[in-house]
Amino acid sequence: KFVKSMLESKKVDLIRTGESDGTFASAFMTFCVYPRCFLSPEDSLFCAQFIKVLHSMKLQGFSTIELIDNIVNAATGSLYCMTEDEAGNLAIFLNEIWKTVNSWRYNNDAFSSELKGSPGSKLSKAYAEANNIGDHSVKDGITHDDFKAIYTQWHSKIGVSSIGCLASSEYMHTRAALIVLSRIVLVYPTQPKVGDKILKSLSSLQSEDNPRPDIRATAQGYHSQLTKARDEGMWKEENIAVTRARQEKEKAKAEERKKNLALQHENMKKETEAITREIGDGDRYGRDRRDDRSRPDDRGRAWGADPRAHQQRGPPMNVSAPVFTPKVGAQRELGFADRREHDRRGGHERDVYVPPNRRDGPVTRRQEDGRGERRKRSRSPERGDDSEHQQSKRSRGEWAPPRRSA
Secondary structure, three states: OHHHHHHHHOHHHHOOOOOOOOHHHHHHHHHHHHHHHOOOHHHHHHHHHHHHHHHHOOOOOOOHHHHHHHHHHHHHHHOOOOOHHHHHHHHHHHHHHHHHHHHHHHOHHHHHHHOOOOHHHOOOHHHHHHOOOOOHHHHOOOOHHHHHHHHHHHHHHHHHHHHHHHOOOOHHHHHHHHHHHHHOOOOOOOOHHHHHHHHHHHHHHHOOOOOOHHHHHHHHHHHHHHHHHHHOOOOOOOOHHHHHHHHHHHHHHHHHHHHHHHHHHHHHHHHHHHHHHHHOOOOOOOOOHHHOOOOOOOOOOOOOOOHHHHOOOOOOOOOOOOOOOOOOOOEEEEOOOOHHHHHHOOOOOOEEEEOOOOOOOOEOHHHHOOOOOOOOOOOOOOOOOOOHHHHHHHHOOOOOOOOOOO
8 A cells, every 4th residue: 555655646757758659668568577577476476466556547658558568579479488487477477467458358347447548548659550540549548349459469479479389399488388378277268269279289299199298297287277268168259159069069979978888887797797607607606605504515414514524533543653751850841840930930931941859940951051151251361460260270280371571
């Protein structure tokens, strides 16, 4: 509000010419809008809103129509020389501008209340002559019919440039066009002639022969978005007869797909029945006989009455084989000999060794052999280290390292 009030207080001095001479629109676009709308999404949105504010202030000499014409020319030319980020920022700027342009084109009330008779609708003499518009556009502003003709020119310029980028062999041309078109799909295109050409140009990008998978995926996504926008009535200038014919054609295709699915399901059912007849009748083999245990088997016996399943084990094959008995002495058991020790250790079984004369609990082999203690590491004697052990070893005649002289 502060910025708008400040602009309102100085709107007389903003444009010194006071009339549309054709130079202000190009200069404003070149030095104010174009350098900033590519910087970031915020800057592009700010440029679009700033133009709308200046138009709503009805500044004398601010020709909105000529400014939008310069915007369209700059946007179509820059599609061939921009990065992906710049394409995204330009798409935001065009989306905001084209929303207003569409409302003036397809809503007569919006045109009458926002554009008709305002300084923004007045054209310069050079622009009016170049577009074959009468002198009334210089004095009183353009009419709605004049605006429709200008809108068609803008629409065609964007379409030609976009289709050219889509058909280009350069990667960045196609990539930038897809980014811009996919982000303005809800406001452009609105004419079916340009929309059909864009759909046709997307067919080659969606094919499997395309060596660029990212371009193919983006083209497929934009094709779905454009088709959905068309079906929802975004192509406002499409003939009613053409729309109904397309809807009938799509309905016939849907019915054909439904019939094909039903036929495929019927064929699968027939194949399943044929396989069942080939394998069995569905009663003898295809049935789980355990679910009907009351029925007798093939020999008239009840289910589970086979005597072979209840035979007792016979005697061992070699009766005269000797029985192994451990030697007299220590006993080897799996588990603790003492139940109290077993419970004290939490019930865990271990392979233990219990001597016959030991009753206070089991002892492991490692403890019995005396190997439970940690073995000390041997080392060379230090200088002056003459312990009793070393003296005893020397006294027994065992080998000892020679003493070092001081």
